[in-house]
Amino acid sequence: xxxxxxxxxxxxxxxxxxxxxxxxxxxxxxxxxxxxxxxxxxxxxxxxxxxxxxxxxxxxxxxxxxxxxxxxxxxxxxxxxxxxxxxxxxxxxxxxxxxxxxxxxxxxxxxxxxxxxxxxxxxxxxxxxxxxxxxxxxxxxxxxxxxxxxxxxxxxxxxxxxxxxxxxxxxxxxxxxxxxxxxxxxxxxxxxxxxxxxxxxxxxxxxxxxxxxxxxxxxxxxxxxxxxxxxxxxxxxxxxxxxxxxxxxxxxxxxxxxxxxxxxxxxxxxxxxxxxxxxxxxxxxxxxxxxxxxxxxxxxxxxxxxxxxxxxxxxxxxxxxxxxxxxxxxxxxxxxxxxxxx
Ligand code: DAH
Numbered sequence: 408x409x410x411x412x413x414x415x416x417x418x419x420x421x422x423x424x425x426x427x428x429x430x431x432x433x434x435x436x437x438x439x440x441x442x443x444x445x446x447x448x449x450x451x452x453x454x455x456x457x458x459x460x461x462x463x464x465x466x467x468x469x470x471x472x473x474x475x476x477x478x479x480x481x482x483x484x485x486x487x488x489x490x491x492x493x494x495x496x497x498x499x500x501x502x503x504x505x506x507x508x509x510x511x512x513x514x515x516x517x518x519x520x521x522x523x524x525x526x527x528x529x530x531x532x533x534x535x536x537x538x539x540x541x542x543x544x545x546x547x548x549x550x551x552x553x554x555x556x557x558x559x560x561x562x563x564x565x566x567x568x569x570x571x572x573x574x575x576x577x578x579x580x581x582x583x584x585x586x587x588x589x590x591x592x593x594x595x596x597x598x599x600x601x602x603x604x605x606x607x608x609x610x611x612x613x614x615x616x617x618x619x620x621x622x623x624x625x626x627x628x629x630x631x632x633x634x635x636x637x638x639x640x641x642x643x644x645x646x647x648x649x650x651x652x653x654x655x656x657x658x659x660x661x662x663x664x665x666x667x668x669x670x671x672x673x674x675x676x677x678x679x680x681x682x683x684x685x686x687x688x689x690x691x692x693x694x695x696x697x698x699x700x701x702x703x704x705x706x707x708x709x710x711x712x713x714x715x716x717x718x719x720x721x722x723x724x725x726x727x728x729x730x731x732x733x734x735x736x737x738x739x740x741x742x743x744x745x746x747x748x749x
Pocket of ligand 1: 573574575576616617654656657687688689690711712713714
């Protein structure tokens with residue numbers, strides 16, 4: 408009987424510990440102390456059958472366990488009704504804790520803003536792989552293996568005939584291979600070059616490529632499109648000028664400048680006193696590029712352009728060091744909340 412009492416005690420305290428509400432406590436009371444079939448009640452009834460010399464001591468033990476159970480149940484009931492449990496201790500006037508919300512990276516915000524402008528001009532968005540074939544990244548863009556332009560694109564090689572794309576221009580080739588003219592698309596994405604890291608260079612950065620191909624697409628269309636684009640981005644007073652330049656995949660090719668967004672052309676520190684900011688490359692698609700994708704250069708013409716998204720983000724937000732975009736310091740990234748046009 409002694410052992411039974413010990414087991415009962417352990418069972419009771421386990422049951423009490425797992426009770427979460429009043430109904431559970433009442434069930435425990437009935438199970439152990441109930442008049443009809445409570446386990447302890449049952450033991451108490453059995454006391455009479457014990458030898459007379461054991462009866463007093465066992466009687467005492469059973470009684471003290473009963474008291475202990477009564478007290479345990481009462482304490483548990485009181486705890487359930489305490490102010491903390493009921494939530495009475497809650498002060499609804501206290502300010503809440505604002506959850507830490509994620510937000511878009513400044514480069515993403517700028518990329519989306521650029522996309523938005525081109526979408527409104529009727530451009531679609533195309534994509535290509537970051538691991539590219541040398542054919543798409545170079546050859547088809549009129550940059551043969553020994554071409555000096557390959558030196559400007561210090562590449563990461565990714566196995567025989569494969570490079571991490573050094574620019575977004577290969578998306579021109581992939582899109583033309585897949586679709587027939589007329590075409591009008593942009594291709595934003597990450598590109599890679601083996602540049603030493605400094606405030607103006609990171610080995611991965613972002614470009615946005617653009618292309619329009621059709622029956623009589625002209626240099627005037629290119630200049631008009633880019634003028635509208637830069638004015639939408641930086642305001643109606645922005646001027647756009649073309650300087651003749653060389654890129655193997657366009658002829659004629661141009662470096663495009665916009666008037667300085669800070670001094671609007673007067674000359675300031677940001678533009679090195681010139682009033683102009685070199686911002687992108689552009690030109691009329693080279694016949695060799697059309698031939699590489701099976702288009703007939705006598706029947707179609709087109710323009711193409713490419714710009715650095717990081718560089719535009721730097722200008723727009725007045726950021727001097729590109730590396731900040733990669734360090735993921737939340738104090739830096741937190742400054743660009745709510746800038747998204749979407
Ligand atoms: N792909 C060139 C680069 O990364 C940028 C560029 C220049 C793209 C002229 C073009 C273009 O489409 O016409 O430096």
